[in-house]
Amino acid sequence: MPTVPHSSARLAGQLSSLGVERGGVLMVHASLRALGAADGGVDTVAGALRDALGPEGTLVVPAFTPENSDTSPQYRARVRGLGERDREAVRAAMPAFDPSTTAAPSMGRLSEAVRLAPGSARSAHPQTSFAALGPLAGHVVADHHPDCHLGEDSPLARLHELRAQILLLGTGFASCTAFHLAEYRVPSPPRRTYRCVVRDREGRRWWEYEDVALDDSDFAALGADFERSDHGTAVRTAPVGSATGRLFRFPAAVAFATQWLTAHRGGVPEHSPNARDQAPYYPSA
Numbered sequence: 438m439p440t441v442p443h444s445s446a447r448l449a450g451q452l453s454s455l456g457v458e459r460g461g462v463l464m465v466h467a468s469l470r471a472l473g474a475a476d477g478g479v480d481t482v483a484g485a486l487r488d489a490l491g492p493e494g495t496l497v498v499p500a501f502t503p504e505n506s507d508t509s510p511q512y513r514a515r516v517r518g519l520g521e522r523d524r525e526a527v528r529a530a531m532p533a534f535d536p537s538t539t540a541a542p543s544m545g546r547l548s549e550a551v552r553l554a555p556g557s558a559r560s561a562h563p564q565t566s567f568a569a570l571g572p573l574a575g576h577v578v579a580d581h582h583p584d585c586h587l588g589e590d591s592p593l594a595r596l597h598e599l600r601a602q603i604l605l606l607g608t609g610f611a612s613c614t615a616f617h618l619a620e621y622r623v624p625s626p627p628r629r630t631y632r633c634v635v636r637d638r639e640g641r642r643w644w645e646y647e648d649v650a651l652d653d654s655d656f657a658a659l660g661a662d663f664e665r666s667d668h669g670t671a672v673r674t675a676p677v678g679s680a681t682g683r684l685f686r687f688p689a690a691v692a693f694a695t696q697w698l699t700a701h702r703g704g705v706p707e708h709s710p711n712a713r714d715q716a717p718y719y720p721s722a
Contacts, residue, residue: 442476443678448485452604455675455682457486460493462573462601464687466614467547471607473679479546483554487570495571497596498548499614500541500559502566505531506633511543533636534563541566560592563635563644567592573599584646586631587614588621601687607680610660611653615687619694621649623702655701663693 457463465486475481486496503509507528516524532539536559541548551557552568560566560581569577569592577599582590593615603615610616620626629650634643664672664683671693673684 440474442474444476445481445485448678449488451677452489456673456684457489459491462495462599463490463604464497464596464601465604465606466608466612468607469546471680479550482547483550493572495569495573496551497567497569497577498551499544500548500552500566500568501544502534502539502541502564503543505534506564508632531634533634533641535636536561536566563633584648586648586651587617588649593618597687597691603685603687603690605683606677609657611657613656613660615690616656616659616694617651619691619698620651622695623699659694659697662697666693
């Protein structure tokens with residue numbers, strides 16, 4: 438018997454039952470593959486999220502772009518086995534970041550749908566931008582410093598201040614970008630160098646900067662402990678479509694992660710082999 442696609446009304450009702458606040462601010466990481474077929478595709482999913490939030494709510498998604506960096510795992514995978522001349526050709530073909538036009542294909546279909554939606558606002562970081570829709574979109578994405586991936590001068594700090602909710606829709610805690618803000622709040626976080634292609638008044642150029650060495654390799658374990666915290670009440674869990682939805686507050690996640698990382702990492706040295714070369718999570722769906 439064929440599976441009946443999920444309707445917008447059903448998805449919106451499930452999101453509301455899970456606890457998505459009408460008029461609130463919501464950051465979403467989603468796997469549409471896990472969610473299952475939706476009647477109308479990704480636009481239906483985005484519409485259901487906005488319906489659950491209501492006209493006064495604000496929807497936020499990551500719109501990261503590892504494709505214009507030569508310090509990302511994506512670049513290393515792309516040039517593995519190539520000679521120096523071919524590597525240079527890959528670098529020369531990398532597009533410069535433009536917040537108004539640069540796609541974020543690694544982030545999945547929902548993020549692209551939000552980025553491209555009329556009225557969407559996007560932050561200006563050339564690697565870890567965010568896109569948002571709703572009354573607070575401009576506030577969330579404003580003043581994202583180019584040398585601060587996911588710290589105090591990024592949309593994550595604005596979302597923390599707003600006590601935003603986080604929804605993991607068919608994804609695990611390994612995708613929880615909010616945990617990266619905690620990496621900036623541990624004592625003396627290790628730092629490293631990043632490099633990417635940008636465009637300014639002088640044209641296309643490579644830009645190198647230093648920032649916290651971001652590492653999501655233990656986020657799944659961190660999230661499992663967070664989900665058990667507060668006697669299992671920190672995270673609300675319920676079906677959404679064919680997926681599991683996990684909903685929780687930004688401040689609670691960051692506070693728990695800051696303590697957890699301080700206790701469990703024990704001062705990972707800079708350029709540790711356990712630290713990844715590029716910050717964000719890139720979903721497969």
